[in-house]
Amino acid sequence: MKQFTKRIFGILFKSKENIKLGFYGPPNAGKTSLANRICKDWTGEELGIVSNVPHETRNVQFKEKVEIEYKGKKVVLKIVDTPGIATKIDYEDFLKFGLKRSEAKKRAKEATQGIIDSIKWLDDMDAVVVVLDAAENPYSQVNITIIGNLVARKIPVLIVANKIDLKKADVKKIEAAFPEYDVVGISAKDGVNMEEFYESIVRLSKKV
Numbered sequence: 023m024k025q026f027t028k029r030i031f032g033i034l035f036k037s038k039e040n041i042k043l044g045f046y047g048p049p050n051a052g053k054t055s056l057a058n059r060i061c062k063d064w065t066g067e068e069l070g071i072v073s074n075v076p077h078e079t080r081n082v083q084f085k086e087k088v089e090i091e092y093k094g095k096k097v098v099l100k101i102v103d104t105p106g107i108a109t110k111i112d113y114e115d116f117l118k119f120g121l122k123r124s125e126a127k128k129r130a131k132e133a134t135q136g137i138i139d140s141i142k143w144l145d146d147m148d149a150v151v152v153v154l155d156a157a158e159n160p161y162s163q164v165n166i167t168i169i170g171n172l173v174a175r176k177i178p179v180l181i182v183a184n185k186i187d188l189k190k191a192d193v194k195k196i197e198a199a200f201p202e203y204d205v206v207g208i209s210a211k212d213g214v215n216m217e218e219f220y221e222s223i224v225r226l227s228k229k230v
C-alpha cells in the first residue's frame with residue numbers, strides 16, 4: 023500500500039525516485055569535490071577524498087537516496103562518483119607529487135583498473151554529469167570519448183564547467199566545444215552558482 027501511494031504520488035507530482043546520476047570526467051576536474059558538496063548540502067555527509075594528485079578516486083563510490091529540491095521540485099538521486107578517465111597513465115607523473123616509486127606504480131595500476139570500472143558503470147547510469155576543468159582545453163580526446171559514449175548510449179548529459187574561481191577559467195569555450203548540451207559554470211570548491219546547478223539537475227532528471 024505504501025509503495026502504491028508512493029507511485030501515485032510520483033506520477034501526480036512527477037517526482038523521480040532513485041535516479042542513478044554518474045559523475046564522469048578527466049582526473050582532477052573536481053568530480054569528488056562536486057559530489058561531496060551535493061552530499062553535504064542535502065545529507066550533511068561527504069562522499070570521498072579530494073586531492074590535487076590525479077587519480078585520487080580509483081574505485082567507484084556512491085551515496086544512495088540523496089534528495090535534492092529546487093523550487094518545490096524534488097528528485098531522489100543515487101550519486102555515483104567515478105575514477106577520472108585518461109588515455110594514458112604514467113607512474114612517473116606521480117613522482118613529482120612526492121609519491122615513492124612503489125606507491126606511484128601501485129597508484130598507476132589502480133588508476134588503470136579504475137578507468138575500466140568507470141566505463142563498465144556507464145551502462146548502469148540514468149543520467150551523467152560530465153565534470154570538466156574550465157581552465158583546461160575542452161577539446162581533449164578524453165572529453166570527446168566520454169561524451170561520444172554517452173550519446174551512443176542515449177544517456178542524458180549535463181556538462182559542468184568547474185573551477186570558475188580560477189582566472190584562466192573559460193566557460194564560453196566549453197559551451198562552444200559542446201554546443202548541443204546544457205553547460206553550467208560552477209566552483210565546487212567555493213560553492214559558487216550551486217543554485218543554477220541544482221536547477222540544471224532537476225531539468226536533467228526530467229529527461230530520464
Ligand SMILES: Nc1nc2c(ncn2[C@@H]2O[C@H](COP(=O)(O)OP(=O)(O)OP(=O)(O)O)[C@@H](O)[C@H]2O)c(=O)[nH]1
Pocket residue numbers: 047048049050051052053054055056071072073074075076077078079080104105106107184185186187188208209210211212
Ligand atoms: N580552484 C578550484 N579547485 C578545485 C575546484 N574543485 C576542485 N578543485 C581542486 O581540484 C583538485 C581535484 O579535485 P577532486 O575533487 O579530487 O577531482 P576529481 O575529479 O575527483 O579527481 P580524480 O578522483 O583524480 O579523478 C583538488 O585539489 C581540488 O581541491 C574548484 O572549483 N576550484
Ligand SMILES: [Mg+2]
Pocket residue numbers: 053054055071072078079104105106
Ligand atoms: Mg575523485
